[in-house]
Amino acid sequence: MEFCNTMSAKTKIAQRAAQEIKPGHVINLGIGIPSLIADYLPSDGTVLIHSENGILGMGQHCPRGSEDRNLINAGGAYVQTIPGAAFFDSALSFALIRGGRLDVACLGALEVDQHGNLANWIIPGKFAPGIGGGMELAQKARRLIVTTNHVTRKGAPKILTACTLPLTARACVDLIITELAVIQVTSSGLLLRELADGISLQTVQNQTEALLRLPPEGVGRF
Amino acid sequence: MINKTTKLRAAFTGIKNGAVVMVGGFGVPGTPFTLIDGLLTQGTKDLTLIKNEANEDHMGVSKLIESGRVRKLITSHLGLNATAIDYMNRGLLEVDFYPQGILAEKIRAGGAGLFGILTDIGIDTILVKNKPRMELNGHRLMIEPALRADIALIHAARGDHFGNLIYTGSACNFNPLMATAADLVVAEVEQLVAPGELDPDHIHTPGAFVDRVVHLETLTVEYGILQHHVR
Numbered sequence: 276m277e278f279c280n281t282m283s284a285k286t287k288i289a290q291r292a293a294q295e296i297k298p299g300h301v302i303n304l305g306i307g308i309p310s311l312i313a314d315y316l317p318s319d320g321t322v323l324i325h326s327e328n329g330i331l332g333m334g335q336h337c338p339r340g341s342e343d344r345n346l347i348n349a350g351g352a353y354v355q356t357i358p359g360a361a362f363f364d365s366a367l368s369f370a371l372i373r374g375g376r377l378d379v380a381c382l383g384a385l386e387v388d389q390h391g392n393l394a395n396w397i398i399p400g401k402f403a404p405g406i407g408g409g410m411e412l413a414q415k416a417r418r419l420i421v422t423t424n425h426v427t428r429k430g431a432p433k434i435l436t437a438c439t440l441p442l443t444a445r446a447c448v449d450l451i452i453t454e455l456a457v458i459q460v461t462s463s464g465l466l467l468r469e470l471a472d473g474i475s476l477q478t479v480q481n482q483t484e485a486l487l488r489l490p491p492e493g494v495g496r497f
Numbered sequence: 498m499i500n501k502t503t504k505l506r507a508a509f510t511g512i513k514n515g516a517v518v519m520v521g522g523f524g525v526p527g528t529p530f531t532l533i534d535g536l537l538t539q540g541t542k543d544l545t546l547i548k549n550e551a552n553e554d555h556m557g558v559s560k561l562i563e564s565g566r567v568r569k570l571i572t573s574h575l576g577l578n579a580t581a582i583d584y585m586n587r588g589l590l591e592v593d594f595y596p597q598g599i600l601a602e603k604i605r606a607g608g609a610g611l612f613g614i615l616t617d618i619g620i621d622t623i624l625v626k627n628k629p630r631m632e633l634n635g636h637r638l639m640i641e642p643a644l645r646a647d648i649a650l651i652h653a654a655r656g657d658h659f660g661n662l663i664y665t666g667s668a669c670n671f672n673p674l675m676a677t678a679a680d681l682v683v684a685e686v687e688q689l690v691a692p693g694e695l696d697p698d699h700i701h702t703p704g705a706f707v708d709r710v711v712h713l714e715t716l717t718v719e720y721g722i723l724q725h726h727v728r
Contacts, residue, residue: 327597328523328667342722345526345654345666351577351726362666364673364701365523365549366605369598373618404582405550405574408597410619445621 284424284454287471290315291497292381292422292452296322300378301371303327303412306350308422309381318357325377327408329368332360349408369408373415380416382409384423384451386438389485391448391460393421394440413444425453425482432484434458434465455479456487457497464488469495498692500658501710505535508683508709512648514541515568519604519646519679520548520558521672524577527664528557529652529685530719532711536650537561547571547604547646549597549671551581556719562590571644573597596624599641601674607643608677608706614641649679653702656686657693660707661700669701676702683709687716 285308293315296302303325304310313335316322324333327349334355337343342353371377386394393413397403413419426432434451451458456479457469467487470479476494480487512518518536522528537560544567551572552559561567562581569591575581584590595603596618606614615638619625629640651672654665662684664672676682684702689712 326667328526329669330667336728339728342727343666344720344722345668347524347526347667347726349523351524351723352728353722353726362664362669364664365597365601365670366674369601373598404576405572405592405594406596406624407574407576410596410622410624411598414618441623442621444619 285311287454288422288452291457292420295420295450296379298322301325301331301376302379302381303372303377303416305380305382305409305412307383309383310348310350312381312422320357320359325368325371326354327365327368327372327412329363329365330354330356330360331363331371332357334360369411372408372411375415375417377412377416379418379420380412381420381422382413384421384433386433386435386440387421387423387448387451388435388438389460389464390437391446392438393419393443393448394438396443397441399441410443413447418449419447420450420452421448422452425455425479432482435484455482458487466490467494469497472496498658499704501660501704501707502658502689503709503711505531505711508532508535508711509539509541509648511681512536512539512541515543515545516541516647517545517547517645519649519675520546521649521651521670521675522552522557523549523667523670524552525557525720525723526666527652527668527670527672528552529650530557530717531713532650532652532683532685533557533561537564537566542566543568545569545571547644547675549600550574550576551578553577553723554580565589569593571595571600573600600644601671603641603644604671604674604678607645608674611643613643615639616641644678646675646679648681648683649675651676651682651684651707653684653686655688655690655695656684656707656710657690657695657704658710659692660684660702660704660710661692661695662686662702662704662707663695663699664701673701677706681709682707683711685711685713687713
Protein backbone atom coordinates (compact mmCIF):
# COMPACT_ATOMS: atom_id res chain seq x y z
CA MET A 276 0.00 0.00 0.00
CA GLU A 277 1.44 3.28 -1.01
CA PHE A 278 0.86 6.62 0.68
CA CYS A 279 0.61 9.23 -2.01
CA ASN A 280 0.88 12.75 -0.66
CA THR A 281 2.45 14.42 -3.65
CA MET A 282 1.15 17.73 -4.87
CA SER A 283 -0.27 15.88 -7.88
CA ALA A 284 -2.42 13.71 -5.60
CA LYS A 285 -3.76 16.71 -3.70
CA THR A 286 -4.33 18.58 -6.96
CA LYS A 287 -6.19 15.66 -8.49
CA ILE A 288 -8.47 15.42 -5.46
CA ALA A 289 -9.10 19.17 -5.36
CA GLN A 290 -9.81 19.43 -9.09
CA ARG A 291 -12.29 16.54 -8.96
CA ALA A 292 -13.98 17.96 -5.88
CA ALA A 293 -14.40 21.35 -7.57
CA GLN A 294 -16.59 19.64 -10.17
CA GLU A 295 -19.14 18.88 -7.45
CA ILE A 296 -19.72 22.58 -6.81
CA LYS A 297 -22.58 24.08 -8.83
CA PRO A 298 -23.37 27.70 -9.71
CA GLY A 299 -25.24 29.43 -6.89
CA HIS A 300 -23.80 27.18 -4.21
CA VAL A 301 -22.75 28.49 -0.81
CA ILE A 302 -19.79 26.35 0.25
CA ASN A 303 -17.30 25.95 3.08
CA LEU A 304 -13.83 24.53 2.54
CA GLY A 305 -11.96 23.04 5.50
CA ILE A 306 -8.23 23.31 6.08
CA GLY A 307 -5.83 21.11 4.15
CA ILE A 308 -6.82 19.57 0.82
CA PRO A 309 -10.32 21.14 0.88
CA SER A 310 -8.83 24.65 0.86
CA LEU A 311 -7.13 23.86 -2.47
CA ILE A 312 -10.55 23.47 -4.09
CA ALA A 313 -10.92 27.26 -4.16
CA ASP A 314 -8.17 27.44 -6.79
CA TYR A 315 -10.39 25.49 -9.21
CA LEU A 316 -13.61 27.44 -8.68
CA PRO A 317 -14.70 30.52 -10.61
CA SER A 318 -14.24 33.72 -8.62
CA ASP A 319 -16.83 35.61 -10.67
CA GLY A 320 -19.63 35.35 -8.16
CA THR A 321 -21.18 32.08 -9.33
CA VAL A 322 -20.10 30.38 -6.09
CA LEU A 323 -20.01 31.94 -2.62
CA ILE A 324 -17.32 30.67 -0.28
CA HIS A 325 -18.20 30.91 3.41
CA SER A 326 -15.51 31.15 6.09
CA GLU A 327 -16.48 30.25 9.66
CA ASN A 328 -14.82 33.36 11.11
CA GLY A 329 -17.47 35.51 9.50
CA ILE A 330 -17.02 35.95 5.75
CA LEU A 331 -19.29 35.15 2.80
CA GLY A 332 -17.71 35.73 -0.59
CA MET A 333 -14.18 34.82 0.36
CA GLY A 334 -11.85 35.02 -2.63
CA GLN A 335 -8.42 33.80 -3.55
CA HIS A 336 -5.35 33.94 -1.32
CA CYS A 337 -3.73 37.38 -1.32
CA PRO A 338 -0.93 38.19 -3.69
CA ARG A 339 2.16 38.80 -1.58
CA GLY A 340 2.23 42.37 -0.34
CA SER A 341 -1.48 43.10 -0.48
CA GLU A 342 -2.53 41.40 2.76
CA ASP A 343 -5.21 43.02 4.91
CA ARG A 344 -4.41 42.43 8.59
CA ASN A 345 -8.14 42.12 9.33
CA LEU A 346 -8.94 39.58 6.64
CA ILE A 347 -7.98 35.95 7.17
CA ASN A 348 -9.54 32.56 6.56
CA ALA A 349 -10.16 29.99 9.28
CA GLY A 350 -6.62 28.66 8.99
CA GLY A 351 -5.02 32.08 9.39
CA ALA A 352 -4.06 32.68 5.75
CA TYR A 353 -4.62 36.15 4.28
CA VAL A 354 -7.42 36.20 1.74
CA GLN A 355 -9.30 38.53 -0.55
CA THR A 356 -13.00 38.91 -1.05
CA ILE A 357 -15.11 39.02 -4.22
CA PRO A 358 -17.47 41.87 -5.07
CA GLY A 359 -20.68 41.22 -3.13
CA ALA A 360 -18.91 39.79 -0.08
CA ALA A 361 -20.31 40.25 3.43
CA PHE A 362 -18.81 40.23 6.91
CA PHE A 363 -20.70 39.14 10.04
CA ASP A 364 -20.19 37.83 13.55
CA SER A 365 -19.56 34.27 14.67
CA ALA A 366 -23.13 33.62 15.82
CA LEU A 367 -24.52 34.54 12.40
CA SER A 368 -21.74 32.57 10.73
CA PHE A 369 -22.78 29.38 12.43
CA ALA A 370 -26.48 30.15 12.07
CA LEU A 371 -25.80 29.98 8.33
CA ILE A 372 -24.33 26.51 8.80
CA ARG A 373 -26.74 25.04 11.34
CA GLY A 374 -29.79 26.67 9.77
CA GLY A 375 -29.29 24.79 6.51
CA ARG A 376 -27.96 27.58 4.27
CA LEU A 377 -24.65 25.86 3.54
CA ASP A 378 -25.04 23.83 0.34
CA VAL A 379 -21.71 22.01 0.42
CA ALA A 380 -18.96 21.49 2.98
CA CYS A 381 -15.67 19.85 2.06
CA LEU A 382 -13.69 18.37 4.94
CA GLY A 383 -10.70 16.13 5.48
CA ALA A 384 -10.80 12.87 7.36
CA LEU A 385 -8.84 10.65 9.66
CA GLU A 386 -11.44 7.91 9.09
CA VAL A 387 -14.68 7.54 7.14
CA ASP A 388 -16.82 4.40 7.30
CA GLN A 389 -19.42 2.67 5.17
CA HIS A 390 -22.25 4.26 7.18
CA GLY A 391 -20.94 7.73 6.34
CA ASN A 392 -19.61 8.30 9.83
CA LEU A 393 -16.72 10.78 9.95
CA ALA A 394 -13.83 10.97 12.40
CA ASN A 395 -11.45 13.89 11.95
CA TRP A 396 -11.00 15.81 15.17
CA ILE A 397 -9.26 13.70 17.79
CA ILE A 398 -6.87 10.81 18.31
CA PRO A 399 -7.17 10.29 22.08
CA GLY A 400 -3.80 10.56 23.76
CA LYS A 401 -2.07 11.82 20.61
CA PHE A 402 -3.92 14.61 18.85
CA ALA A 403 -6.49 16.70 20.67
CA PRO A 404 -6.27 20.34 19.60
CA GLY A 405 -10.00 20.95 20.03
CA ILE A 406 -13.16 21.01 17.92
CA GLY A 407 -13.40 24.21 15.91
CA GLY A 408 -16.21 24.45 13.39
CA GLY A 409 -15.86 20.95 12.01
CA MET A 410 -18.64 19.24 13.95
CA GLU A 411 -21.23 21.78 12.88
CA LEU A 412 -20.03 21.71 9.28
CA ALA A 413 -20.11 17.91 9.18
CA GLN A 414 -23.47 17.56 10.87
CA LYS A 415 -25.38 20.42 9.25
CA ALA A 416 -24.08 21.08 5.73
CA ARG A 417 -26.67 20.04 3.19
CA ARG A 418 -24.02 17.97 1.41
CA LEU A 419 -20.72 16.79 2.87
CA ILE A 420 -17.82 15.82 0.65
CA VAL A 421 -14.77 14.27 2.25
CA THR A 422 -11.53 14.90 0.38
CA THR A 423 -8.65 12.80 1.60
CA ASN A 424 -5.66 10.69 0.70
CA HIS A 425 -6.87 7.12 0.28
CA VAL A 426 -4.59 5.66 2.95
CA THR A 427 -2.65 6.98 5.96
CA ARG A 428 1.06 7.84 5.94
CA LYS A 429 1.71 4.30 7.09
CA GLY A 430 -0.39 2.86 4.28
CA ALA A 431 -3.40 1.86 6.38
CA PRO A 432 -6.92 2.22 4.94
CA LYS A 433 -8.91 5.29 5.94
CA ILE A 434 -12.21 4.08 4.46
CA LEU A 435 -13.38 1.53 6.99
CA THR A 436 -16.28 -0.74 7.88
CA ALA A 437 -16.54 1.18 11.16
CA CYS A 438 -14.68 4.21 12.50
CA THR A 439 -12.46 3.41 15.46
CA LEU A 440 -11.78 7.02 16.46
CA PRO A 441 -14.26 9.28 18.26
CA LEU A 442 -16.74 10.59 15.69
CA THR A 443 -17.02 14.13 14.42
CA ALA A 444 -20.57 13.37 13.30
CA ARG A 445 -22.68 10.33 12.51
CA ALA A 446 -23.96 9.33 9.04
CA CYS A 447 -22.98 12.68 7.56
CA VAL A 448 -20.74 11.94 4.56
CA ASP A 449 -22.30 11.94 1.09
CA LEU A 450 -19.24 11.60 -1.15
CA ILE A 451 -15.61 10.56 -0.66
CA ILE A 452 -12.99 11.78 -3.12
CA THR A 453 -9.43 10.42 -2.95
CA GLU A 454 -6.57 10.36 -5.44
CA LEU A 455 -7.73 6.86 -6.42
CA ALA A 456 -11.51 6.93 -6.40
CA VAL A 457 -14.79 8.75 -6.07
CA ILE A 458 -17.09 6.88 -3.70
CA GLN A 459 -20.73 7.60 -2.93
CA VAL A 460 -22.15 6.78 0.50
CA THR A 461 -25.60 5.22 0.20
CA SER A 462 -28.05 3.67 2.64
CA SER A 463 -26.81 0.27 1.52
CA GLY A 464 -23.09 0.96 1.73
CA LEU A 465 -20.35 2.43 -0.42
CA LEU A 466 -20.79 2.71 -4.18
CA LEU A 467 -17.68 3.12 -6.32
CA ARG A 468 -18.56 5.82 -8.82
CA GLU A 469 -15.22 6.55 -10.49
CA LEU A 470 -11.68 5.23 -10.63
CA ALA A 471 -8.68 7.46 -11.22
CA ASP A 472 -7.04 7.02 -14.63
CA GLY A 473 -4.64 4.08 -14.59
CA ILE A 474 -5.99 2.66 -11.33
CA SER A 475 -7.68 -0.75 -11.18
CA LEU A 476 -10.68 -1.73 -9.09
CA GLN A 477 -8.54 -4.30 -7.29
CA THR A 478 -5.97 -1.67 -6.31
CA VAL A 479 -8.66 0.49 -4.76
CA GLN A 480 -10.48 -2.36 -3.01
CA ASN A 481 -7.17 -3.62 -1.59
CA GLN A 482 -6.65 -0.24 0.08
CA THR A 483 -10.22 0.08 1.34
CA GLU A 484 -11.43 -1.86 4.36
CA ALA A 485 -15.12 -1.43 3.53
CA LEU A 486 -16.63 -3.33 0.62
CA LEU A 487 -17.03 -1.22 -2.51
CA ARG A 488 -20.15 -2.06 -4.48
CA LEU A 489 -20.29 -1.40 -8.20
CA PRO A 490 -23.11 0.61 -9.77
CA PRO A 491 -25.09 -1.23 -12.46
CA GLU A 492 -24.34 1.55 -14.95
CA GLY A 493 -20.58 0.96 -14.57
CA VAL A 494 -17.68 2.88 -13.07
CA GLY A 495 -16.45 6.11 -14.61
CA ARG A 496 -12.94 7.57 -14.80
CA PHE A 497 -11.39 10.79 -13.56
CA MET B 498 -22.52 64.27 28.02
CA ILE B 499 -21.79 60.57 28.39
CA ASN B 500 -18.07 59.89 28.05
CA LYS B 501 -16.85 56.36 28.56
CA THR B 502 -13.30 56.92 27.39
CA THR B 503 -10.59 56.00 29.82
CA LYS B 504 -6.86 55.44 29.86
CA LEU B 505 -5.53 51.88 29.74
CA ARG B 506 -4.23 52.00 33.31
CA ALA B 507 -7.76 52.67 34.60
CA ALA B 508 -9.48 50.15 32.34
CA PHE B 509 -9.30 47.23 34.77
CA THR B 510 -10.29 48.87 38.04
CA GLY B 511 -12.38 46.44 40.01
CA ILE B 512 -11.23 43.24 38.37
CA LYS B 513 -10.23 40.61 40.90
CA ASN B 514 -8.22 37.38 40.97
CA GLY B 515 -10.31 34.46 39.80
CA ALA B 516 -12.28 36.61 37.36
CA VAL B 517 -13.95 35.18 34.26
CA VAL B 518 -12.60 37.09 31.27
CA MET B 519 -14.01 36.98 27.73
CA VAL B 520 -11.58 38.07 25.00
CA GLY B 521 -12.63 38.80 21.43
CA GLY B 522 -10.76 37.80 18.33
CA PHE B 523 -10.27 34.97 15.85
CA GLY B 524 -6.53 34.81 15.32
CA VAL B 525 -5.02 38.28 15.09
CA PRO B 526 -8.13 40.00 13.68
CA GLY B 527 -10.24 41.31 16.52
CA THR B 528 -7.87 40.32 19.33
CA PRO B 529 -7.54 43.25 21.80
CA PHE B 530 -3.76 43.04 22.20
CA THR B 531 -3.45 46.33 24.10
CA LEU B 532 -6.10 45.42 26.66
CA ILE B 533 -4.46 42.02 27.09
CA ASP B 534 -1.13 43.72 27.81
CA GLY B 535 -2.93 45.97 30.29
CA LEU B 536 -4.39 42.94 32.06
CA LEU B 537 -0.96 41.31 32.08
CA THR B 538 0.53 44.44 33.68
CA GLN B 539 -2.28 44.70 36.19
CA GLY B 540 -1.34 41.31 37.56
CA THR B 541 -4.69 39.58 38.15
CA LYS B 542 -4.36 35.81 38.12
CA ASP B 543 -6.29 32.55 38.54
CA LEU B 544 -8.36 33.69 35.57
CA THR B 545 -10.92 31.75 33.59
CA LEU B 546 -10.45 32.86 30.01
CA ILE B 547 -13.08 32.51 27.30
CA LYS B 548 -11.79 32.92 23.74
CA ASN B 549 -12.26 31.23 20.38
CA GLU B 550 -8.60 30.16 20.39
CA ALA B 551 -5.43 31.08 22.31
CA ASN B 552 -3.71 33.17 19.61
CA GLU B 553 -0.27 31.81 18.73
CA ASP B 554 2.82 31.28 20.90
CA HIS B 555 3.92 34.39 22.82
CA MET B 556 1.13 36.56 21.39
CA GLY B 557 -2.14 37.88 22.77
CA VAL B 558 -3.76 35.68 25.40
CA SER B 559 -0.93 33.16 25.10
CA LYS B 560 1.13 35.67 27.08
CA LEU B 561 -1.41 35.42 29.93
CA ILE B 562 -1.30 31.63 29.76
CA GLU B 563 2.50 31.50 29.57
CA SER B 564 2.72 33.82 32.60
CA GLY B 565 0.70 31.37 34.63
CA ARG B 566 -2.24 33.76 35.04
CA VAL B 567 -4.84 31.47 33.57
CA ARG B 568 -6.31 28.56 35.49
CA LYS B 569 -8.89 27.55 32.92
CA LEU B 570 -9.57 28.19 29.25
CA ILE B 571 -12.98 27.82 27.61
CA THR B 572 -12.35 27.65 23.91
CA SER B 573 -13.00 25.96 20.58
CA HIS B 574 -9.62 25.09 19.13
CA LEU B 575 -5.93 25.38 20.06
CA GLY B 576 -4.41 24.04 16.87
CA LEU B 577 -2.20 27.05 16.18
CA ASN B 578 -0.74 27.29 19.68
CA ALA B 579 1.62 24.45 20.57
CA THR B 580 2.48 26.08 23.91
CA ALA B 581 -1.14 26.15 25.05
CA ILE B 582 -1.57 22.52 24.01
CA ASP B 583 1.57 21.65 25.94
CA TYR B 584 0.29 23.48 29.06
CA MET B 585 -2.98 21.56 28.70
CA ASN B 586 -1.23 18.21 28.33
CA ARG B 587 0.99 18.92 31.34
CA GLY B 588 -2.01 19.76 33.53
CA LEU B 589 -1.02 23.44 33.87
CA LEU B 590 -4.10 24.68 32.05
CA GLU B 591 -7.59 23.26 32.36
CA VAL B 592 -9.36 23.37 28.99
CA ASP B 593 -13.04 23.02 28.09
CA PHE B 594 -13.56 22.60 24.34
CA TYR B 595 -16.82 23.50 22.57
CA PRO B 596 -17.85 23.44 18.93
CA GLN B 597 -17.12 26.98 17.72
CA GLY B 598 -20.68 27.91 16.85
CA ILE B 599 -22.02 26.47 20.10
CA LEU B 600 -19.47 28.53 22.05
CA ALA B 601 -20.68 31.58 20.12
CA GLU B 602 -24.33 30.78 20.95
CA LYS B 603 -23.63 30.14 24.65
CA ILE B 604 -22.07 33.62 24.78
CA ARG B 605 -24.85 35.20 22.74
CA ALA B 606 -27.44 33.63 25.03
CA GLY B 607 -25.58 34.90 28.08
CA GLY B 608 -25.59 38.35 26.60
CA ALA B 609 -29.27 38.12 25.79
CA GLY B 610 -30.38 37.33 29.32
CA LEU B 611 -31.10 33.71 28.50
CA PHE B 612 -29.91 30.81 30.59
CA GLY B 613 -29.03 28.19 28.02
CA ILE B 614 -29.45 26.77 24.57
CA LEU B 615 -30.74 23.47 23.21
CA THR B 616 -28.57 21.86 20.55
CA ASP B 617 -28.02 18.60 18.72
CA ILE B 618 -24.45 19.42 17.72
CA GLY B 619 -22.32 16.44 18.73
CA ILE B 620 -25.33 14.46 19.95
CA ASP B 621 -23.84 11.26 18.49
CA THR B 622 -20.29 11.93 19.69
CA ILE B 623 -18.32 11.77 22.92
CA LEU B 624 -19.42 15.37 23.59
CA VAL B 625 -22.66 14.14 25.15
CA LYS B 626 -20.83 12.59 28.06
CA ASN B 627 -21.99 14.20 31.33
CA LYS B 628 -24.22 16.69 29.51
CA PRO B 629 -27.84 17.16 30.54
CA ARG B 630 -30.09 15.93 27.78
CA MET B 631 -33.71 16.14 26.77
CA GLU B 632 -36.08 15.38 23.93
CA LEU B 633 -38.13 18.03 22.22
CA ASN B 634 -40.43 17.50 19.24
CA GLY B 635 -38.71 14.21 18.51
CA HIS B 636 -35.20 15.71 18.58
CA ARG B 637 -32.54 14.40 20.97
CA LEU B 638 -30.85 17.47 22.41
CA MET B 639 -28.19 18.63 24.86
CA ILE B 640 -28.78 21.51 27.23
CA GLU B 641 -25.85 23.93 27.11
CA PRO B 642 -25.80 26.63 29.81
CA ALA B 643 -25.26 30.21 28.72
CA LEU B 644 -21.89 31.87 29.37
CA ARG B 645 -21.31 35.24 31.00
CA ALA B 646 -18.11 36.88 32.19
CA ASP B 647 -17.01 39.35 34.84
CA ILE B 648 -15.16 41.33 32.16
CA ALA B 649 -15.06 41.28 28.37
CA LEU B 650 -12.11 42.65 26.40
CA ILE B 651 -13.29 43.85 23.01
CA HIS B 652 -11.48 45.14 19.93
CA ALA B 653 -13.32 47.44 17.52
CA ALA B 654 -12.29 49.42 14.46
CA ARG B 655 -14.29 52.49 15.41
CA GLY B 656 -16.02 53.71 18.51
CA ASP B 657 -17.39 56.86 20.05
CA HIS B 658 -17.65 58.35 23.55
CA PHE B 659 -21.05 56.68 24.10
CA GLY B 660 -19.43 53.29 23.58
CA ASN B 661 -21.04 52.65 20.21
CA LEU B 662 -18.81 50.22 18.28
CA ILE B 663 -18.23 49.24 14.67
CA TYR B 664 -16.12 46.22 13.69
CA THR B 665 -14.39 45.50 10.41
CA GLY B 666 -13.63 42.50 8.22
CA SER B 667 -12.93 39.21 9.93
CA ALA B 668 -12.04 41.18 13.10
CA CYS B 669 -15.74 41.11 14.01
CA ASN B 670 -16.09 37.38 14.96
CA PHE B 671 -16.80 36.98 18.71
CA ASN B 672 -16.53 40.66 19.66
CA PRO B 673 -20.19 41.69 19.21
CA LEU B 674 -21.35 38.66 21.19
CA MET B 675 -18.92 39.13 24.07
CA ALA B 676 -19.70 42.84 24.17
CA THR B 677 -23.14 41.94 25.51
CA ALA B 678 -22.18 39.13 27.84
CA ALA B 679 -20.06 40.62 30.63
CA ASP B 680 -20.71 42.76 33.70
CA LEU B 681 -17.82 45.04 32.72
CA VAL B 682 -17.19 45.59 29.01
CA VAL B 683 -13.97 47.29 28.00
CA ALA B 684 -13.43 48.10 24.33
CA GLU B 685 -10.23 49.25 22.63
CA VAL B 686 -10.91 51.20 19.45
CA GLU B 687 -8.57 52.04 16.60
CA GLN B 688 -10.48 55.18 15.72
CA LEU B 689 -12.32 57.26 18.33
CA VAL B 690 -14.93 59.74 17.07
CA ALA B 691 -17.46 62.08 18.61
CA PRO B 692 -21.06 60.89 19.11
CA GLY B 693 -22.97 61.49 15.92
CA GLU B 694 -20.10 60.67 13.59
CA LEU B 695 -20.89 56.96 13.44
CA ASP B 696 -23.85 56.26 11.15
CA PRO B 697 -26.62 54.77 13.35
CA ASP B 698 -27.40 52.29 10.55
CA HIS B 699 -23.86 50.93 10.77
CA ILE B 700 -23.35 50.59 14.53
CA HIS B 701 -22.81 46.93 15.48
CA THR B 702 -22.79 47.32 19.27
CA PRO B 703 -24.93 50.06 20.79
CA GLY B 704 -23.12 51.94 23.56
CA ALA B 705 -25.45 50.77 26.33
CA PHE B 706 -23.53 47.51 26.38
CA VAL B 707 -20.12 49.14 26.78
CA ASP B 708 -18.62 50.52 30.00
CA ARG B 709 -15.12 51.71 29.10
CA VAL B 710 -13.53 52.77 25.82
CA VAL B 711 -9.75 52.90 25.36
CA HIS B 712 -8.48 54.70 22.30
CA LEU B 713 -5.47 53.04 20.68
CA GLU B 714 -3.01 55.84 19.94
CA THR B 715 -0.73 53.42 18.07
CA LEU B 716 -1.00 49.82 16.93
CA THR B 717 1.81 47.55 18.07
CA VAL B 718 3.42 44.95 15.83
CA GLU B 719 1.06 42.28 17.17
CA TYR B 720 -1.81 43.79 15.18
CA GLY B 721 0.06 43.48 11.91
CA ILE B 722 0.61 40.87 9.25
CA LEU B 723 2.01 37.56 10.48
CA GLN B 724 4.75 36.76 8.00
CA HIS B 725 4.57 33.00 8.51
CA HIS B 726 1.01 33.08 7.23
CA VAL B 727 1.99 34.97 4.07
CA ARG B 728 2.15 32.81 0.97
